[in-house]
Amino acid sequence: MIPEGSVRKYKPVGKKAKPVSILVETSKEEAMEKEEEILRAKREARATEGQRIPDEVEDTMKIGVEGFLTTEETQLIRKACQEFHLTFAFNDRQKGRLDAKLVPPVRIHTVQHECWNDKGSAYEFGIAAKVNDLLRAKIDSFVAKPTASPYANKWFVFRKPNKTLRWIQDLQKLNAVTIRDAGSLPQTDLLAESHARRSIYSLVDLYSGYDQLPLDARDRPYIAMHTLVGQLQMQVTPMGFTNAVAETQRRMLAVAGDMFPEKCEPYIDDNPVKGARYKDETEVQPGVRKFVWDHLQDIKDLLQRFLVYNITASGPKSILAFPEVTILGFRCGAYGRKPDPAKTDKISQWPTPLRTTTEVRAFLRVVGFWRIFIKGFAKIAEPIRAMIREGGTMDWTEDREEAAQTLKDILSSDQVTLAAPCFNGEVGRPFILETDGGPLAVEGVLIQRSEEGKERPIKFESRTLNSAERRYSQFKKEVLAILHCLKTFQAYLFERRFILRIDPTNVVGALKNYKPIDPTVGKWIGFIWQFDYKIERIAGLRNRADGFSRVCITPEGVEDTKPIDAFLEYEGGTLVVDNEMADPAITTVVAELREGLVTTVRRKEEKDSWGAEVGAREELMAMIVEGGRDSVMTLAEAWAQKECKYLVNLNREEQGTDQKKQEFFLIQMYEGVFKEIGLLLVGNKQPMEVSPKAREEVEKYVLRNDHLFKKEEGMIPRRVVCGRSRQLDVIQAMHDGLAGGHRSSKGTLAKIVPLYFWPRMAGMVATYCQTCLICQERSAVQVYEPLRPTRVLGPGHLVHLDLAVMPVSTDGFRYILDARDNLSGYVEAVALKKKTGKVVADWVEDFYLRHPFVRRFIADNRTKFVNQEVLNKLKTLCVPIKITEPHHPEANAPVEGVTGLLKNTIAKLAADNLGSWPRFLKQAVFAENMTPKRTTGCIPAELWYGREINFPIEALVPTFHT
Structure with a gap:
């Protein structure tokens, strides 16, 4: 017992009992109830609120530009905004919150860890009052609430350009223990491209998007902070959370629903609405044109979804019915797309000369973002790129100044515009790929004809070759250029018929019939053969991608790295050592093909052609074989010297001596x-x-x-x-x-x-x-190039056609024309008396009109399918046909095999009267379609029609299905 008046402590600090840092678990039902309480409170507040958008809507929202919309169209859009006024917010009190019943709240899944308790930021008296007001406003708008969480994170505020404060949570410790969400954003280039060449645009931006995405109540204690108004925890998705972007993108895609991707492609909290590509100016009502009317319906559809999901757009920031907009740094309009002048103006003002490698890399990185707009980018930037290679100098020469100024001038020009691709013009407007391989780089351009028939570029592509690739033969460089461009433009060209324009005759021959001599080139051509292309020869002077063959290679353009292992070349009967070897910091085109689109391979050894990337060792091997012992000894001496x-x-x-x-x-x-x-x-x-x-x-x-x-x-x-x-x-x-x-x-x-x-x-x-x-x-073993697999996306994707000769029937029928689906095995056939082009074309048309989901026909190389009547009919139907090569008839094997089965089945059914075989054709086809296939294990008719099929016997002997 401590005596009265004693100054002794109750107990030492070291013996004081400390509380346990552990998170109190909340059930899912309790978490949903807490979220429902917030939603009820916000709905009650919204019910008492009046019209958010006044009649003077032009003062609060951005609708059209002068001269683009008529007065009637502007008035119509204003009324639509007032109709959906609850989907717009102009202050924090009007901000929405995603309905947790429709889309579940954001979760934070972590690995096992210990709680942390970090101190919050301290602010001086002058700004503390504003910070307090900001935090209390967050509490009033249900963004944060007081808590007794065992966690505490760092936080801070900063001033935005409009002088208001933004609250940021430093969640580095939480992110370190969070299970990663691998969700990603759309590729910016492709997203902007899909918005190009539109007649009208709208940008519907969420009001404080993250603040409208509720955080599951079970995970809110993770995001607690010590603040000036006490300990608070976030009730919405915090900005510093590592999975916030992926979670937001996933939820906005759910809100867009079937509007994605044709009408709206969300990018985090931005929701651009696409207008029609064709500017239809027909008036649907006085003063209102059809393209504006249709676009307004899409806007109303999106706002209706916002209303259902209980989220709001920013009234002041949203842009409605504009002729052109900026999408992720690209200016998009009816003309196509071009770089945003606000971005390129900074490039035009970039100071030169570039003095350090950091400045050079920064310049190349910024300019390289716009490389798809610059023809021959790799060639133009080569003098500057040489500065950061090993052995390069930092001297700012005239050619480097000229290269930098050329890049600035191109990006500052109003003519830097790319067309938007049309993916529905495979028959009339196919894609065109032109490539060229030069001593320094490979280049290509993707082209498509406009509606007026003029060829317009869609994208430029170029890539610098490393020192090893520069020693390739011209043939290999040309093939390498095709390989790189196909990999780059794969999203446009794969599974589509396109035109490949190249210059060298030997490359044309290799792509048509390559003999597997060089395994490296064989590997490249094997990848190229996966595409469906038609080759067109084009003279070098007419090739848009040509020009590298006239480039002068300067010493700065070649890496002068020290060789790891020199190789020998034969020059005039003398063995010499070539000191050019691969730069260890260069990315090869082949490495991109193997490892992905952005992969850096550090090359340490020169590799020969049979091995993979580099083909410069063949001459050295030949020297050893042809030169005999002298050459071998010369090789050994060269090795020793190196x-x-x-x-x-x-x-x-050495111990005990003075010698070393x-x-x-x-x-x-x-x-x-x-x-x-x-x-x-x-x-x-x-x-x-x-x-x-x-x-x-x-x-x-x-x-x-x-x-x-x-x-x-x-x-x-x-x-x-x-x-x-x-x-x-x-x-x-x-x-x-x-x-x-x-x-x-x-x-x-x-x-x-x-x-x-x-x-x-x-x-x-x-x-x-x-x-x-x-x-x-x-060798007695003959090696043949293997057949390439056929990729089928679904029933009707590939349908094979064949015409079989039959014995003449009593009615005069001589042939069977049949079609077989590649995937399901579904068959249709008809008996013919004549095999004229008109008869074949009429039946193919009848087949397609009954099955309009057929995407492509495949037939053998016979006159009955390659005649003008059949080809014109398919062109009218906009259905392409692939004709197999004469030396590869097995490409049409699926239908060749079924023709034999039909013949055998008919022969069995008409055994007593073979002259009447046409009477049994339908029965044979029916039996074929009702027999499960070995390849799929399914009945062809079920796969073709997408529903369960009953056998005739089931009508007499019922089964479980009937």
């Missing part, structure tokens, strides 16, 4: 864990400075003559060979060289294994031997 430049040495004093023993390791000859092991053995690295694997494996290796060898029981130590080019040299010498004899992969491997070591040696040797041209020419 290796001596990359020695790592360490002087060690100098140890060397050829570090540049090795990579990865082998490099670490060598540095460990030479003493240049300590065990804790290398990877665990290097520490474990170091005892298995030894240094000899400055090289690394692997020790193995029962074998002499084997030299470790790193780098694909060196490994290929070893394989080439053992397979093609003096001791090679072009033996099998097993024989070649048996020569290499006792002497050399590198990981995955056996597979590499097997691949080399299998791709040896001489071995393939002498």
Whole structure:
């Protein structure tokens, strides 16, 4: 007992009991009830509110521009806004809140963690009152509320351009334990493109969009803060939350519903409404044109959805019925799209010269965003890009100033406009792709004819080649240009018939019938063959993408990085060393194809053509084979000279003597864990400075003559060979060289294994031997290019046609014309007396009119399908037809096979009277459509019609279905 009047503490601070930091769980029902209370309060407040939009609507909202709308149209839009006045907000009290019954509140899912308690911001007396007013306004508008949460996050405010304060939550600790939502936003380029070439636009912007998305009551304690008015927690989605963008985009897509994507494509809290592409000025009522009337109906449809979902648009910020608008930095109008002048003006005022690599990268990054508007961007920007390459200089020369000014002038020009693509003109207005490959870059342009028949560019594309790709042959560069442009424009061209315009004749021949000699080019052409194109030859002077062949390559345009492993070229009977090797910081086109659209591959070794990206080692291999021992020795000497430049040495004093023993390791000859092991053995690295694997494996290796060898029981130590080019040299010498004899992969491997070591040696040797041209020419095995798979999106996507010859019936019928769906196997057929073009065309038309969802026909290369009557009929129906190649009849195999089945079925049904076979054709077709297919396991008629089919027997013997 503590005596009265004692000054002793009740208990020491260290012995005080501390409360537990744990979140009190709330049930789902309780959370929904809390949200319903807020919605009821907001609805009650809205019920007592009058008209939000006065008659002088022009003073509070942006409707049209002078000279674009008639007086009647402006009045009509104003009345529509007043009709839906509850969907517009002009202050925080009028702000809506997404109905939780229609779209669930935002959740925050976290991993296991401990609560945190961070201090809030402190503000001086002068601004504290304004901050208090801001926080109390957030409480009054149900954005925040007092709480007793165990969490506390940092927060701050800043002034917006309109001088008001914005409240920001610093949620870095919460984001670090939050489970990521991988939802993404639409691609800005494609989104802006879909809004180009419209007759009228509207932008409906949410009023404080995040504040209208409720946060689930179970997760609100995570976002609590110590503030000047006490501890508060957010009741809506906070701006600093890592998943806020994905959650907002998902909910706005739900609000847009079936208006997406034809009428409205939301981007976070922005909701642009698209007008019609054709400006129909027919008056639907006095003074009101049809294109304005139709657009107003779309606006009212969107506002009605806002009313249902209980959200509001910003009255002052929304733009209604404008002839052109800015969409994500692109100015869109009836003319197409162009860069926003507000953005490009900053580029035109960019100060030059560029003095540092940071300034150069910043300039290229900003200008590169608009590269689709600049023809030959890679060529123009090459002098500036050379500044940041290894070996480049920062001297600001005249050509660099000219390049920067050219880019500024192009983007500042009013002529920088791209057309909008039309995806419904496959027959009359197909896409046109023109490509060109030059010494410095590859370039392409996507074109489409306008309604007036004039060809207009949709997008330009260009890409700088790295030093390895610049050494490709012109043929490979041209194929590489096609490959890169197809990858870039894949969203426009895949599954659509388009025109491919190229210049070189040898490329045209390769795309039509390529013999698999070079596996690298074969791989590229295999990707190209997945597209459906028609080749047109075009002279270089008429090619919009041409021009690189006339570019002068300057020293600044080529990377001068030091070679890792020099290779030899044969010039006038003399072996010389070429010092150009791949820049380790360059992204290759092939790497983009393999890894994705934005992938950086750091290249450390020159790779040969049979391996993948680079094709510059063939001449070196030929020198070793043709030159014999002298060439091999010259190669060894060249290696030795190069290796001596990359020695790592360490002087060690021997114990008990004054002499120094100098140890060397050829570090540049090795990579990865082998490099670490060598540095460990030479003493240049300590065990804790290398990877665990290097520490474990170091005892298995030894240094000899400055090289690394692997020790193995029962074998002499084997030299470790790193780098694909060196490994290929070893394989080439053992397979093609003096001791090679072009033996099998097993024989070649048996020569290499006792002497050399590198990981995955056996597979590499097997691949080399299998791709040896001489071995393939002498091999009895013939390799044919495999057929490409057909991609089918649904029933009716591809329908095969065939005409079969039958015995003459008593009625004079001689042929069966049949059609078979590629996916479902559904068949229709008709008996014909003659196989004229008109008869075939009429039946194909009848088939399509009964099944209008058919997207494309495929037929063999016979006169009955390629005659003008059939082609004109399909052109009238706007249905394309694909004619198979004569040397690939198996492309039409689905219908060829069913024709044989129909013949056999008819022969069985009409066994007693084969002359009357047409009477049994319908029965044979019916049986075919009712028989499940092996490929799908389903009945063709069920897949074709999308409903369950009953067999005739079920009428007599009922089943569970009947």
